[in-house]
Amino acid sequence: MIREKRRRRRKRKRILRIILTILVIAALAALIVFKVFTVEKVEITGNELYTNQQIEDWVLNDEHSWNSLYVYFKYKLKETKELPFVDSMDISLKSPHTVKINVYEKGVLGYLYVPSLGKNAYFDKDGFVVELSSDIIEGTTKISGISVETAQLYKKLPLENESILKTLLNVSQLLKKYELEPEIIYVTPEDQVLLSYGNIQVNVGGNVNLNEKIVRLQKIMPEVAKMKGTLHLEDWSETNTDIYFEKNELTEIPKDVQQVPKSGSTEENSKKEENSNAEDSAQKDSGQKASDSKKDDQSSDKKDTAN
Structure with a gap:
């Protein structure tokens, strides 16, 4: 009976030591991930249409992007939004502090x-x-x-x-x-x-x-x-x-029928268009109400005249 209790006690101690070891390793791993894998440098190659800063801003685009390991796994395991005119991007870690981005742009002529x-x-x-x-x-x-x-x-x-x-x-x-x-x-x-x-x-x-x-x-x-x-x-x-x-001889080149917005302004123009449509709709509703009100007034006047 005493031996059985001792054996159980030793077993619990072993389990406790294993759990503590796992916790220590996990804590050390977390410390390494948070303290060692920090983005300090970004190397970019293959880009012509976009600047280095534009590519960097596109890749490091959320609050966790300061962590190089997070950035690496984010683009390895998750489908991310495509960057226009870019076929693909290969992201790797040159070191814990350096993210390397190879850009493969579409061959635009x-x-x-x-x-x-x-x-x-x-x-x-x-x-x-x-x-x-x-x-x-x-x-x-x-x-x-x-x-x-x-x-x-x-x-x-x-x-x-x-x-x-x-x-x-x-x-x-x-x-x-x-x-x-x-x-x-x-x-x-x-x-x-x-x-x-x-x-x-x-x-x-x-x-x-x-x-x-x-x-x-x-x-x-x-x-x-x-x-x-x-x-x-x-x-x-x-x-x-x-x-x-x-x-002083210059040929006049015809302009497009519609002016196309410059890069970066597409979203803004879309919002303007939505606001414009909303305003038009409001104006139509207002006009319809005014028209209905006018008809009611005219009908009332006719009744008064008849009386």
Whole structure:
């Protein structure tokens, strides 16, 4: 009997020691997690459309994001809201204090406005739509002078003139390669491609000798950068090497039917629209009540007259 009691007492002590050991380990683990795994540095690679600060703000977006281990598991185990124009993000820990973010952006080459959708269709080097958005990403070339009735995500831009699409894709890739992306690429009614850099416009013509024209543009651009006018490259060929600059000659580029809000203002505009709709509805209700009241007054007047 005494031996049995001693055996039970020893067993309880062992269980108590195990529980205490687990609690100590858990406390140490919690201490390490809270004191050691703190975000002090964020390394970001692969981003072009977004700044480092924008990516960092997007990833570290809640009250617990000071903890690097929390950030790591949050993006490993949970589906998070997608960032427009970003295909995916790979988040890892370089050290307990350093979060590394590899950004894989969608290969955006340019965009054009689709009136029927009220959005911009962003396309890649093959002419496929990779994003439909009301936002405008700074530094992305706008295409003007052509239009599409609609656009679908991950499908090719439905341009009737395939040769124009081919020319646009070729010139856009060359301009990106030589770091000469303009603000606007305008397709004229004569199917000439006009590059707009503000006070400088460049007419590169059609799809012939495009590479040679862009190479020459790269060399000439610094000389005319502070001037105002149009650089004519449309007639350049191996047999006709004439290039000339027409001062103060600027082609008026048609504006979109609807002004698209800049990046970051989409939510604000949506709220404004909701408020506007609410005000319109209130005005209609008020107008209806006033109309009903007026009808009642008129009816009352008629009764008084009859009496």
